[in-house]
Amino acid sequence: MTMTQSDRRYHITTFGCQMNKADSERMAGILEEMGFNWSEDPNEADLILYNTCTIRDNAEQKVYSYLGRQAKRKQEHPELTLIVAGCVAQQEGEKLLRRVPELDLVMGPQHANRLEDLLQQVFDGNQVVATEPVHIIEDITKPRRESKVTAWVNVIYGCNERCTYCVVPSVRGVEQSRNREAIRAEMEELGRLGYKEITLLGQNIDAYGRDLPGVTATGRHLHTLTDLLYYVHDVSGVERLRFATSHPRYFTERLIKACYELPKVCEHFHIPFQSGDNELLKAMKRGYTHERYRQIIEKIREYMPDASISADAIVGFPGETEAQFENTLKLVDDIGFDQLNTAAYSPRPGTPAAIWDNQLSEEVKSDRLQRLNHLVSQKAADRSGRYLGRIEEVLVEDVNPKDPTQVMGRTRGNRLTFFKGNIEQLKGQLIKVKVTEVRAFSLTGVPIEKTELVPLF
Ligand code: SF4
Incomplete structure (x- = not known):
C-alpha cells in the first residue's frame, strides 16, 4: 500500500473542546499533504480518525458506538485504517486495542503532529500505540481549517x-x-x-x-x-x-x-x-x-x-x-x-x-x-x-443554517448576530449592524454600511 495514492479518502469525527478541534484541523492538514481527500461520509472513507474527549461521559460512549460500527466494517474491508486520537486514546492506551482489536493506531493529543510517522508504521503492518509524553515538535504542518474567516x-x-x-x-x-x-x-x-x-x-x-x-x-x-x-x-x-x-x-x-x-x-x-x-x-x-x-x-x-x-x-x-x-x-x-x-x-x-x-x-x-x-x-x-438599538461590528462567518436569506457572524463581544444578506458577498467582511432584536444568546439586526471592501471567498 502506498501512502500517496490520491484516491484514498479520510474522515475525522471530533469530540470535545477547541483544542481538539484545532488538533483535528492539523491532522487533516497532514492527511491532505499525504494525498488523502476528505470524505463527508465516513462509510466511504479508507481512513477514519476519531479525535476523542473524556470530559463528558456521553462523548466517550459515542466514540465507542461509532468505533464499533466501523470495526465491523473493517472485518469486510480489511484495508480500512482506524485511528483513535485525543484524550480517550491517551487515557485508555493499550486497553483500547484489547477492547477494539480492529484498531490500527491509538495516539494521544501530544502526538498529533506525528501523524504521518505513525501512519507509516501502520502501513508497514504494525498496530501502534503512541501515548508516551513527548516534547511537542514545532508545528510545520498546514492545518485544514473548517472556517475561512x-x-x-x-x-x-x-x-x-x-x-x-x-x-x-x-x-x-x-x-x-x-x-x-x-x-x-x-x-x-x-x-x-x-x-x-x-x-x-x-x-x-x-x-x-x-x-x-x-x-x-x-x-x-x-x-x-x-x-x-x-x-x-x-x-x-x-x-x-x-x-x-x-x-x-x-x-x-x-x-x-x-x-x-x-x-x-x-x-x-x-x-x-x-x-x-x-x-x-x-x-x-x-x-x-x-x-x-x-x-x-x-x-x-x-x-x-x-x-x-x-x-x-x-x-x-x-x-x-x-x-x-x-x-x-x-x-x-x-x-x-x-x-x-x-x-x-x-x-x-x-x-x-x-x-x-x-x-x-x-x-x-x-x-x-x-x-x-x-x-x-x-x-x-x-x-x-444593552445591545438593542446599538450599532455593532459583525464579522460575517456563514449563512444562517435556519434561514438562508440571512448571514451570521459575531460581534466583538462574541454575540451571535443574524441579518439579511448574501453570504457570497459578505463572507469575511466586517459589517456595521444596527441591532433590532435581542435574545438571550443572539441578536438580529440590519446592516448599515460596509466598513471595508475585501476580496470575497
Ligand atoms: S487542570 Fe484542567 S481545569 Fe485545571 S487549569 Fe488545567 S486544564 Fe484547566
Whole structure:
C-alpha cells in the first residue's frame, strides 16, 4: 500500500473542546499533504480518525458506538485504517486495542503532529500505540481549517495545574509554549490567506511563556501572554484577536491593560470560575477565592465597562451543599455573565475527585444544573438588552443554517448576530449592524454600511 495514492479518502469525527478541534484541523492538514481527500461520509472513507474527549461521559460512549460500527466494517474491508486520537486514546492506551482489536493506531493529543510517522508504521503492518509524553515538535504542518474567516492558533500545549476534576494534565502533559516567532509566522500566513479573526489557544493560556527562557530585571518572565499580544497584534490582515482559556489565578492587570490598549483584541473575556464557594474552590484546587474572581471582573469593567464576560461553572461537585451551590448562584447573579457554560459534575477516571466518597446523586446534580441554567438565561437576556438599538461590528462567518436569506457572524463581544444578506458577498467582511432584536444568546439586526471592501471567498 502506498501512502500517496490520491484516491484514498479520510474522515475525522471530533469530540470535545477547541483544542481538539484545532488538533483535528492539523491532522487533516497532514492527511491532505499525504494525498488523502476528505470524505463527508465516513462509510466511504479508507481512513477514519476519531479525535476523542473524556470530559463528558456521553462523548466517550459515542466514540465507542461509532468505533464499533466501523470495526465491523473493517472485518469486510480489511484495508480500512482506524485511528483513535485525543484524550480517550491517551487515557485508555493499550486497553483500547484489547477492547477494539480492529484498531490500527491509538495516539494521544501530544502526538498529533506525528501523524504521518505513525501512519507509516501502520502501513508497514504494525498496530501502534503512541501515548508516551513527548516534547511537542514545532508545528510545520498546514492545518485544514473548517472556517475561512476565523482560525485558532495554539500557543501553549498541556497544563501544569492539578484541578481535582480534570483529566487534561494527565492526557495533555506538561505545559509547552511555542516560541513567539513561530506563532507570529503562523498568524501572518493566516492573514495572507484572508483570515480576519484569530483565537490564541491554550488549556491555561495565562501560563504562556513560563517554560520559555528569559526573565526581566524584576524577575518577571519575558514572554508572557501579555507580551505575546503586543508582539502579534499588528499582524496584517488579521482584524480581531481573542484568547482562551484564562485562569483566574494568573490573570493580571497588565493583561487587562493590554486588551484595553490594543484595538484588535476584542473586549470579550472567557474566565472560568467553576464555583462561587471558597471551600469548593479549595477542594477543586483552583487556587483562588470568589473574592479574587470578583476583583478581576471589576478591574476589567474599570478599563472596559462594556466588556462581555463568559465563564465555565460546575455544579454538583462532590460534597457541594445547597448553601455552597447558592454561593455559585449568587456569583452568577452579581456578575451578570454574557454567557456561561454549565455542567453537572461527572467523575472522570484517573482524577482525584472521582474516587471521593461524597459524590452527589444525579437528581441533585440535575436539579442544580437546571436552576443555574435558568438564572444564566435570565442574566444573558439582561446583558443582551444593552445591545438593542446599538450599532455593532459583525464579522460575517456563514449563512444562517435556519434561514438562508440571512448571514451570521459575531460581534466583538462574541454575540451571535443574524441579518439579511448574501453570504457570497459578505463572507469575511466586517459589517456595521444596527441591532433590532435581542435574545438571550443572539441578536438580529440590519446592516448599515460596509466598513471595508475585501476580496470575497
Ligand atoms: S487549569 Fe484547566 S486544564 Fe488545567 S487542570 Fe485545571 S481545569 Fe484542567
